[in-house]
Amino acid sequence: MAGDAATRAGARAGHIAGIDGLRALAVLAVVVFHLDAGWLPGGFVGVDVFFVISGFVVAHSVAGVRVQSFGAYCAWFYRRRFLRILPALYVYVLVVALAGVLLLPTAEVTRFVELTGAAAMFGVSNVALLWKAGDYFATATAYNSFTQTWSLGVEEQYYLLFPAVSWWLLRRPEWGRARWWGIGAVGLACALSLGAAWWFTVHWRAFAFFLLPARLWELGIGLLLRWLGARLVLRGGALWSGVALAGVLLSFVVTREDAFPWPGALLPCFATLVMLAVLWRAPGGWLGRVLGVGVLRWVGAISYSLYLWHWGVVVLMRWTIGLDTLALKALAAGLMLALAGASYRWVEVPLRRDRRLMALRAPVFFAGAAGVAVVVAAACVGLLYAKPWIGLAASNEAAVWNPAFVPVDRGCAVARSSADFGSGWRIAYRPACAGAGARRLFVVGDSHAGAYALLLHDVARARAMPVDLYTAGGCRVIDIDDAVLPSGCAGFRDRALAEVRAAARPGDVVFLPGLYTPLYRKLWDVAVPPDAGELPLDPARIAASEARLRALLGRGVTIIVEAPKPVMPTALFRCADWFNRGSGYCRPGWHVPRAEAEARRSQPLAALVAIRRDLPGVRLWDALPVLCGVQFCDGYRDGIPLYYDTHHLSAAGNRLLVPRFLGVLAR
Template structure:
């Protein structure tokens, strides 16, 4: 039998097992196999080979017939297991994952249509970022890339492999053309990776060469009677090249660098896998092929698709609930993913892939059934997403307690204050305009800053609905208007600061209010990270550059104050040791993340924020602004717990919850009522905490 056309090559299944096991080990604990993420690149080369090999028996009676035949086979191979995974994982996500996650449901729905790589590129950014590890559908990006490759595959494969009307010379021309496209993809990958690693990671144009390598491996194996075929047989008859490739692959699995990925670190696994794939055809019964073809590896290889789907879903679900840090939990995760993968393979993959009813339907009927099933499943996932607050098992489903954008219930006497949202430059504007209140010229309140400004959305709505103010939140994530100890600026942040200040100058009238909000107290950890930053690791020494930064801030604010605008600076808030929404339920309190210290003494928190407080005090004092301090309301006792009266003041580690908004609303109203100062007066003592000028003689860590 022609080795290039063998119906099944057991060693290929073994190679699939290597790929999926590498990925699983990396995802459970990266230290076990630091380069395990290159398993996806191994899969790409294998897929390029196997899909090309699978069309050897394709119909040759025209391009349309070939298209219909090819896509039916691909859909039956990919969609059933993927659809069941997305359906069940959407349900589990709805029950156990709070709605503070990043576009989880959108990613799942887009994965049904081969578009999740676009969603992930736009929403989560870096694949290796911590937040990506909490989306149970992150791994579907690789399937999306492969499915997009299948949109192109029928065109060039028909001309090169299938069409009886294409002459040998013309086939060579098309093959050379495809080779140039593959090479261009590799060059583009090398060029783009250092410039935009996210796009290079997620997009087909920078990954095409990996699948193309598998296609060319099949071309080399298709006809062993050629001069090239005889040469490859002679070179690898003892398996030397296969052994070298396997060793090279092992090196890559251990030392691949995610910061230089996909280029150049995708090159090593792709070259090694291409050699191994060719070796499965031309290597005969060599040692490497015997190892790859052993029953255990081939069994894992057969279920590798379902195993790839379910391994990540189980890992992420455990990250949200029990954690996956102990050997027992890690063993449990492997058991669960294996059981679900076997069930998926036996009950879903095989029965539907070879289902006679689906295989015998006319093409129109078949595609109509598939399209209808995908639409129904997308609607099901979307309905679950919308129902999350009602059917979720997590405490954070109570939006009136947790969600900063959940508006206070309408009461008699409230103004109508609809929300208006718009993107604005690199940031966004959230506006509430009281439309039916008696004031002829209502005062304006501008809340400006990073994401902590947008976390005041509930309070902004109350200021409009209950007090008749016209309120605008002008915000850009990670970008405060008043810069403090900033080492580098986010792209677009300088532009946002200039535009935000210009907008306020143009719209604010004497007597209006500007609240400058932002994160100034150093976090212990972010929402997703396990690593903590203790207070004694923070430099709290007041330095000369603090004064320089304060002087720049004063110069920015002075024109507003001189114009009679009441500028209020938010003093540094306390921060929680863990994200509250991740640790509020019976099913996640045992998580190692939630076992971190959940309480901090008041004195430590005051110390942690002392340098920033002194800085803001000096800015307020010298600019004639006011300093409003929410600290006492958020930490009323000797210990800062993240909860007051059993309710969370933060939704995560430092962004206000709905309850936190309600807690601060009266204090902010008092700050406004006492904030009628002009530039000629001293700042006000707000919430019984007076603004103090910066004291350069303060000892490190003092409150200044």
């Protein structure tokens, strides 16, 4: 260490045999869960095992330090933590961000990937994931190459608190009142954190999963074991070993996502705590010998790098060749081990032991670490903006794929503005050539209304017609079945229709798009399940929908209702390239017999026809004759994608429908 450092490590706290093997169990559980959740349904609690181990090991690593000043102690502690965590993280983020920009398609679920990597450079990716994705088990996290860094964010935020607590305890080696005050404060913080885990699991589960207040107890109980356990005399170590190991292994199988982290984290965390106590205070037992097996010790040694790289392999394979067969999972496992071994051998170990880095003066060292973090974060952001030019995915061509693509106006320019609107958005299109008394087009609906953004822009320009679009996912104006509406949907719909009724004048047009055709599968499902049929029609909802339409018709407007569109078995943007078209997800293709498409939409179409019959001011607009040929409904036409995913149209699909929609307006 540098000569100006005021802290010297005393006799190093002895290495505890078996902890590497315990790390191996934790990381292997996480890896198996991510390869196939069906193999180990609760394997994600391996991260909780890591938290308890980390709380203990970090406290154990400072137990032999002779403290001279708090500042020098902090510099010593953070230098070691930085060299342990950051070099491998820097390399991982740079490599995977570049690979993601090259291979991942441009989609709503990928727009935040590089920003998550940038946030990981500053230990706040858990906050970023909570803000953007809202759920660890959601699609946005399952397809984000940096989701696993949330746990590093929790640990790094914990390290902001640890030096003050540990310095207090180190300065009071005797068991006096002052020492008990420090331990009592840690115990109280753990109890409050455990209470937060319970409360937030019930009221805001994503907060409980991602953020330190609900996770502090997991690290804290490891710290308490190290500071309280020095006097522990453990009898019956063999029995405790069996019970604790069984508890950890059982938690990998039985822990449920919907009961996590409370009470799901209790069993793995306290079982891990007992295993640590046995390995530390009753060494030489069978548990230490089992966990000391060579292969487990090696996996434990590379566990940090394996935790980083395994997730990058999983996500990149999900986006490209797939991960749906045993052979592909075996390939993924081999890649994970190879990359983790390389990271450990050539990044982790050399930099952690580099005497030149350890000899740098503290200001120089930490300024250098901060500078590298800024450079890596800037590279992530730069790659994000460079994606349309350097990315290999076809969907990067926004003018063809993106239904919200804004074209260059020729003639009548259209100004576009957007604003939050409850659980959705309000988007206004204002053509410069519109007259003061021009007819207006109001559009209200679910994500299909938003996916007509390009069509509406072209309509506003071609007809010099102001357009107001209200869109929120899952919020159709017309309900015909017993589908469950998303949270906030009713409020969004009522508020949007109230604004339309207040602003509409006789002669204006209201367009109501929506998804009515049953999907083949959810966007991210690999298997195409047998068709379960449409949801049952709900007469009460149909009557309520007709009442909403009558209120609009009372303003003298014309209502255009979109007829059910054909849907595809496969999301086209996921299967548009040579490196992803052969994946298991893409095998069903995008070639649907027209008779099949007609049959899938027959029930909702009949309900909409009945509504039109009851309300003469309602028109039905059907895009199927334009989207489908005589025999087939295809996702592509002449090599151009008509769909973006399984049911939203692409930019090219929007353009295809513009003439037909203009014709409806003219009539």
